[in-house]
Amino acid sequence: MQSISELLKFLTGTVFAAMPRDMLRELVLPHGHVALLSRRRADMIISRVRMVAGLFAVLTPLWIVIDLLVFSWPVTGLLVAGRLVTTVAFGMLAVSFRKSIRMREAYKALAMMFGIPTLFFIYSHPLLSHFDMAGPAAAIAAGYAFLPFVMIAGLAVFPLTATESAVFAMPVLCAEALVALLQLDMLNWSSHLGAFWLLFLIATVAALAGMSQLSFMMSLVRQATHDGLTGCFSRTSGEELLDIQFHIASRSGAPLSVVFLDIDNFKKVNDTYGHDAGDRVLRTMTEKLRSNLRSGDVLLRWGGEEFVILLPNASGATATSAVTRLRDIGLGTRPDGDPVTASFGIAERIADGVTDWHQLVEIADQRMYEAKMAGKNRLVGCADPIQYEAVVNA
Structure with a gap:
C-alpha cells in the first residue's frame, strides 16, 4: 500500500509540477477551456477513438478463431454472435464523426468507445460462467474477466480532465461491480474485491496519464496561440x-x-x-x-x-x-x-x-x-x- 501511495504521489507531482496554479482547475474540470483548446482536444479525441475503433473492428472478429478452437456448442455460437455485433458497432464508430470538432461530439464518440466493449463484457462474462469448463477453455474464459482492465487502461490514450476520466470509467466499474454482486463469476468474493480495487487503481493512474496529456496539450496550445511579448492571443x-x-x-x-x-x-x-x-x-x-x-x-x-x-x-x-x-x-x-x-x-x-x-x-x-x-x-x-x-x- 505504501509503495502504491508513493507511486500516485510521484505521478501527481509529475503532472502538476510545470503547471501554473491558475491552470490546475482546467485539469480537473472541463469548464473554462478556451475555444481553441477545446477544438484541438475534440479533434484529437475523435481521431484516436476512430483509430482504436478501427483496430478493434479488425481484431474482434479474428478472436472468433480462438473461440471456435477452445469452446463447444452452444457457447461458441453465442460468443460468435456477440463478437459479430461488436465488430459491426466498432466499424460504424470508426467511420463516424469525421468532421466533428466539438467536445459534445467527442463525448459521444468516447461514450460509444467505452459502451461497446462494456456491453460485450456484460453479455459474455455471465454467459461463460454458466458453463462448466476445463483446460484451455477455462483459461480463455477466465481471460474474458480482464476486459474491464483493458478498457480502463485505454483512458490513458485520451487527453481528459479528472472529471471526464471519472465519468467514462464509472460505467466500466459499475459493470464489474454488477457481475460481482450477481455472483455470475467463478471467482470468490475476495478475488472480486481484489479485482475491483486493482481496477480502481488502474483507473486512477490512467486518469493521471490523461491529465498529463492534457497539460502538455494546454502548454503547446498556449505557446502556439499566444504572443510571446504581451501574452495576448496572436x-x-x-x-x-x-x-x-x-x-x-x-x-x-x-x-x-x-x-x-x-x-x-x-x-x-x-x-x-x-x-x-x-x-x-x-x-x-x-x-x-x-x-x-x-x-x-x-x-x-x-x-x-x-x-x-x-x-x-x-x-x-x-x-x-x-x-x-x-x-x-x-x-x-x-x-x-x-x-x-x-x-x-x-x-x-x-x-x-x-x-x-x-x-x-x-x-x-x-x-x-x-x-x-x-x-x-x-x-x-x-x-x-x-x-x-x-x-x-x-
Whole structure:
C-alpha cells in the first residue's frame, strides 16, 4: 500500500509540477477551456477513438478463431454472435464523426468507445460462467474477466480532465461491480474485491496519464496561440477565435462586438526611448486591458501596436461603455510620464449587418482610422458613431 501511495504521489507531482496554479482547475474540470483548446482536444479525441475503433473492428472478429478452437456448442455460437455485433458497432464508430470538432461530439464518440466493449463484457462474462469448463477453455474464459482492465487502461490514450476520466470509467466499474454482486463469476468474493480495487487503481493512474496529456496539450496550445511579448492571443489564433465566436453568435442570434485599437504615437516611443521601452509600454497596456475585461472577452495582438478586443454577447452600446471604462481607468504611461492613449473603433455583428468576421474587423478598423483622422485619442462606435476627447484631454 505504501509503495502504491508513493507511486500516485510521484505521478501527481509529475503532472502538476510545470503547471501554473491558475491552470490546475482546467485539469480537473472541463469548464473554462478556451475555444481553441477545446477544438484541438475534440479533434484529437475523435481521431484516436476512430483509430482504436478501427483496430478493434479488425481484431474482434479474428478472436472468433480462438473461440471456435477452445469452446463447444452452444457457447461458441453465442460468443460468435456477440463478437459479430461488436465488430459491426466498432466499424460504424470508426467511420463516424469525421468532421466533428466539438467536445459534445467527442463525448459521444468516447461514450460509444467505452459502451461497446462494456456491453460485450456484460453479455459474455455471465454467459461463460454458466458453463462448466476445463483446460484451455477455462483459461480463455477466465481471460474474458480482464476486459474491464483493458478498457480502463485505454483512458490513458485520451487527453481528459479528472472529471471526464471519472465519468467514462464509472460505467466500466459499475459493470464489474454488477457481475460481482450477481455472483455470475467463478471467482470468490475476495478475488472480486481484489479485482475491483486493482481496477480502481488502474483507473486512477490512467486518469493521471490523461491529465498529463492534457497539460502538455494546454502548454503547446498556449505557446502556439499566444504572443510571446504581451501574452495576448496572436493574430493567427485570433482569426480562428473570431471565426468560432462569429458562428456561435450567428447560430444563437446573439450580438458580437469587436474593438479595434491602435496606440497613438507609438513609433515615437521606439524612436526616442528604444524598443525595450516600447515593449514595456505594450506589456503594461495589455495587462491593464486584461485585468479590466470580462472573463469571456478576448484580447488579440493584431500586429505591432494594433490590438483587437473580442466581446461575445455584447451589443454596440455595451462595447462602447466597456471601452469608455477602459479609457477612464487608463492604459498606462509612456517613458516620459505622459498617459498612453489609443484610438478605438467598434463594430457589432447585428447593428452593422455583416455576414462574416472579416467584415466585422474591417469595419472596426475603418472606424479606428476615422478616430485617428479626427485627432487621435478618440472612440468611434457603431450604429450611431460618436467621437469625443479623452478624459485626460478634456
